[in-house]
Amino acid sequence: MNESDFPTIQRRDYLKWMGAAGLAASGLSSHAQSAWPNKPIRWIVPFAPGGTSSIVARTIATELTKQMGVSFIIDNKGGGGGVPAMQEAMRLPADGYTIVMSHIGLMAVNPLIYPDSGYDVNKDFMPVTLLSRVPSLFVVHKDVPATDLKSLIAYVKSRPGQLNYASAGNASAGHLAMEALKLASGMFVTHIPYRGTGPALNDVLAGRIQLFSAGTPALLPHIKSGALRCLAVGTPERISVLPDVPTVAELGFKDFETVQWYGITARAGTPQDIVIKLQQECAKAMKSPEVIAKYAAESAIAGGGPPSEYGAFIAREQARWKDVVIKGQIKPG
Incomplete structure (x- = not known):
């Protein structure tokens, strides 16, 4: 070529x-x-x-x-x-x-x-x-009392600044995805950066951090095990591996997309x-x-x-x- x-x-x-x-x-x-x-x-x-x-x-x-x-x-x-x-x-x-x-x-x-x-x-x-x-997935620890994105937003807004989200570090894909969701929804959650998805995920799985966004390869096993609950996906359309999980866009946030x-x-x-x-x-x-x-x-x-x-x-x-x-x-x- x-x-x-x-x-x-x-x-x-x-x-x-x-x-x-x-x-x-x-x-x-x-x-x-x-x-x-x-x-x-x-x-x-x-x-x-x-x-x-x-x-x-x-x-x-x-x-x-x-x-x-x-x-x-x-x-x-x-x-x-x-x-x-x-x-x-x-x-x-x-x-x-x-x-x-x-x-x-x-x-x-x-x-x-x-x-x-x-x-x-x-x-x-x-x-x-x-x-x-x-696909970017938006997940919460299993103990967070939110079964969908709407209830998560209500839960967070009733406790402004009290919940945290983890990321693989500043400017990581998960950091950007969560900031985009915050801007779209008006949620106030605190960013806790880590040195990679692995260390961040460990604290989310342990329940020390409530919210997280990352890609399907890192999160799917924990969603399937029930340790994490996926509330929405950032793609324009639903994904085949999680067909029952809605997109952020279809939940009322028009044109939202993050992959x-x-x-x-x-x-x-x-x-x-x-x-x-x-x-x-x-x-x-x-x-x-x-x-x-x-x-x-x-x-x-x-x-x-x-x-x-x-x-x-x-x-x-x-x-x-x-x-x-x-x-x-x-x-x-």
Whole structure:
């Protein structure tokens, strides 16, 4: 695949994101490029283990390892809203041997709340491919006396500021989802950030935190066990794995939508041939029976498109979430 394979309307976007990569690639011999990969690839996941980002990464990494003959090593680096992980990636060579699990927080929110991070996600990093879009679920601990979203809102409003919600950290997908719901419903609940979905979920399951929002991979087992009660989903339509759970939009909050998404980002300057090869291998992985079954079980939507498509998606998300960040006064923890 090369630049001419993309539609004209996408080519400008492709060049914007990939121009630096093309220059870097031109300085390498075709032999050097075709030799990639010849050693393990480090995949930085900017959250603690146990969350949706880790689950998606491990699912895809298993297939990539089988397909490409080298190990994809998941490196969870939680804390700081993902900024330390991105700063570390910035210090490493743009050679395709380090990639980052990118998501809504890293790409769409951090540029607004961490202006002095030392990097620019649109200039210093480049999109490879979108891996999946995962439904956001809104859950409560089983002991919270609310059986639906309407009763939860009434319960919270009768106790303003007395209930807490957990998130995987500032600017995480769950943080944004809950702030969007707060803005839509007028609820006042206190945000308690953690260093990842895993640690946050532990406290929700223990009943120390009452509310939580995360993706289907992390929450479905606990919903099915009865430990958590799912009150609503953030997708525009109901999802197949929880057909009886209504969407937030159908409960009277028109046009409400929030989903989690995950993709692969590389350092700007990574050779174009490497980026395209990795994207194609990811697209192939998503057609494997194992990934198809995994995604279906979680109502996840597969990605796999070209870098320009992911870049355009990120740009839309950056514009869409700016209003929530400003109105919700989302700031670094």
